[in-house]
Amino acid sequence: MRTELKYVELDNVSLTYDGGTLAVEGLTISIARGEFAAVVGPSGCGKSTLMKLITGLAPASRGNVIVAGREVAGPLKIVGMAFQNPTLLPWRTTLDNVLLPLEIVQPYKATFRRDREKHIARAEALLATVGLKGFEQRYPWQLSGGMQQRASLCRALIHEPDLLMLDEPFAALDAFTREELWAVLQDLWLQRRFTCILVTHDLREAVYLADTVHVMSARPGRVIETTTIDIPRPRTLETTFEPHFIDLVHHLRARIAQARVAA
Amino acid sequence: MSRRWQEALGPWFVVVALFVLWEGVVIAARLPSFVLPAPTEVFATLMQFAGPITQHSLHTLMTTLVGFAFSVVGGVALGAAIGASQVAYKAVFPVLVGFNSIPKVAIVPVLIIWFGIGTVPAVITAFLISFFPIVVNVATGIATLEPELRDVLRSLGASRLDILRKVGLPRAAPYFFASLKVAITLAFVGSIISETVGSNEGVGYLMLQASSRFQIPLVFAALVVVAAMGIGMYAIFAALERRMTGWATRGMDQAAYATGH
Ligand SMILES: Nc1ncnc2c1ncn2[C@@H]1O[C@H](COP(=O)(O)OP(=O)(O)OP(=O)(O)O)[C@@H](O)[C@H]1O
Numbered sequence: 001m002r003t004e005l006k007y008v009e010l011d012n013v014s015l016t017y018d019g020g021t022l023a024v025e026g027l028t029i030s031i032a033r034g035e036f037a038a039v040v041g042p043s044g045c046g047k048s049t050l051m052k053l054i055t056g057l058a059p060a061s062r063g064n065v066i067v068a069g070r071e072v073a074g075p076l077k078i079v080g081m082a083f084q085n086p087t088l089l090p091w092r093t094t095l096d097n098v099l100l101p102l103e104i105v106q107p108y109k110a111t112f113r114r115d116r117e118k119h120i121a122r123a124e125a126l127l128a129t130v131g132l133k134g135f136e137q138r139y140p141w142q143l144s145g146g147m148q149q150r151a152s153l154c155r156a157l158i159h160e161p162d163l164l165m166l167d168e169p170f171a172a173l174d175a176f177t178r179e180e181l182w183a184v185l186q187d188l189w190l191q192r193r194f195t196c197i198l199v200t201h202d203l204r205e206a207v208y209l210a211d212t213v214h215v216m217s218a219r220p221g222r223v224i225e226t227t228t229i230d231i232p233r234p235r236t237l238e239t240t241f242e243p244h245f246i247d248l249v250h251h252l253r254a255r256i257a258q259a260r261v262a263a
Numbered sequence: 264m265s266r267r268w269q270e271a272l273g274p275w276f277v278v279v280a281l282f283v284l285w286e287g288v289v290i291a292a293r294l295p296s297f298v299l300p301a302p303t304e305v306f307a308t309l310m311q312f313a314g315p316i317t318q319h320s321l322h323t324l325m326t327t328l329v330g331f332a333f334s335v336v337g338g339v340a341l342g343a344a345i346g347a348s349q350v351a352y353k354a355v356f357p358v359l360v361g362f363n364s365i366p367k368v369a370i371v372p373v374l375i376i377w378f379g380i381g382t383v384p385a386v387i388t389a390f391l392i393s394f395f396p397i398v399v400n401v402a403t404g405i406a407t408l409e410p411e412l413r414d415v416l417r418s419l420g421a422s423r424l425d426i427l428r429k430v431g432l433p434r435a436a437p438y439f440f441a442s443l444k445v446a447i448t449l450a451f452v453g454s455i456i457s458e459t460v461g462s463n464e465g466v467g468y469l470m471l472q473a474s475s476r477f478q479i480p481l482v483f484a485a486l487v488v489v490a491a492m493g494i495g496m497y498a499i500f501a502a503l504e505r506r507m508t509g510w511a512t513r514g515m516d517q518a519a520y521a522t523g524h
Pocket residue numbers: 017018019021022023042043044045046047048049050219
């Protein structure tokens with residue numbers, strides 16, 4: 001991989017929180033533009049911390065964080081993010097929740113009122129691709145958990161960010177809904193080819209979705225292995241029963257087991 | 264009787280029962296009316312003095328509403344400021360608690376020295392006493408923003424003002440409206456306290472005059488009016504709360520509201 005293709009680069013990064021917790025140490029990772037990367041590792045190993053480092057929400061104590069060729073000094077401005085908790089605003093309809101980033105991010109913000117019709121059409125189209133057609137005017141508390149998470153994904157993507165950060169977005173969902181959303185996310189990614197970083201505890205999810213899976217050690221976290229997933233796309237549920245897929249999952253499981261023992 | 268009727272009539276039933284009990288005690292114990300007048304006598308007095316009672320009550324109501332208006336404006340402004348900034352919150356909060364702990368009746372004489380006997384000290388007392396719950400609630404509503412949501416907004420490049428406008432204030436709305444119904448009754452108490460200490464108008468003044476002339480039934484008549492007005496104002500703001508923040512009772516955990524008092 002040539003250097004100019006690297007989109008996210010952390011070189012020997014450490015972060016100590018205020019209380020003195022050393023969350024990550026000597027963390028080195030590199031992710032190419034348009035790549036789908038997954039990060040797995042034992043609980044509390046610093047995965048969410050890694051997400052904060054990349055988005056500039058937490059400054060590195062040591063080492064460099066570079067995104068899109070620039071050193072990250074403060075919060076990046078146009079990232080899309082989604083978490084395990086959908087964090088939709090209960091006083092806004094689903095449609096208005098999805099439109100929220102356009103009211104904040106430039107250049108949309110400046111012309112939001114004027115282009116409102118256009119934005120609404122885009123948001124409706126996006127909601128339709130994740131299977132939420134007809135729910136635009138519902139409030140979040142009228143949606144199921146899976147539907148809320150779909151809406152949260154739309155909110156993370158409406159402003160067409162170059163970088164999508166997902167921190168265990170499907171962890172609270174049942175297995176069927178989760179697998180449905182893998183397909184939804186893969187479709188979106190195949191259409192738009194944003195760079196995506198997905199933190200997950202579900203190794204099947206990581207292998208299904210990612211181009212590369214980074215395994216982190218126990219705290220203080222660092223990347224101890226990077227596995228390339230060479231399964232052709234689009235991947236389907238059938239893929240998850242193929243021997244090669246299962247081998248990859250087994251391999252990752254063994255690595256994480258080692259990482260946990262080492263702690 | 265259906266459940267709805269029971270709920271609608273329940274409060275009236277309790278009020279009537281209370282008056283009946285009161286009447287019974289007065290008759291049974293043969294209490295003289297300068298100790299405890301019976302409700303029938305209180306209502307007779309209420310009718311007899313309807314004119315002055317109405318006039319003084321309206322004055323108190325105006326005083327209360329003016330003080331309350333100040334505390335809504337000031338409370339939202341200060342609440343938003345300290346809710347949006349941890350530093351400001353920590354800096355201001357102890358002083359706020361200190362002010363709130365001072366019995367307002369102790370301040371009224373000072374206010375009278377400064378502004379003279381009359382409406383101004385009553386307005387200020389109403390303001391001082393109802394300010395705190397509004398500040399605390401607005402600040403709580405804004406400060407308890409989920410960290411993940413804050414991260415989502417910050418990574419969109421949202422400014423502090425964006426976060427406050429798009430999320431902080433709407434999020435604080437249910438807390439704010441919950442505090443209003445507490446604050447309005449407190450403001451009412453504040454203006455009456457001040458009127459009792461030094462004024463020449465208002466229900467507080469009326470009661471003070473009546474008790475100094477041993478017109479105990481008139482005192483009680485005024486108290487009944489005060490209680491009724493308190494219930495009325497509470498009901499109005501509770502209805503407003505339901506109208507404005509219907510989403511909160513469904514979408515969010517209502518038990519989380521701090522009412523301040
Ligand atoms: N804001 C914070 N202040 C202090 N310590 C923190 C903070 N956030 C995280 N930590 C600590 O840093 C370590 C790594 O936390 P992090 O949230 O990154 O883990 P994680 O890998 O995301 O865990 P999980 O898989 O359970 O979500 C933990 O020990 C945690 O206690």
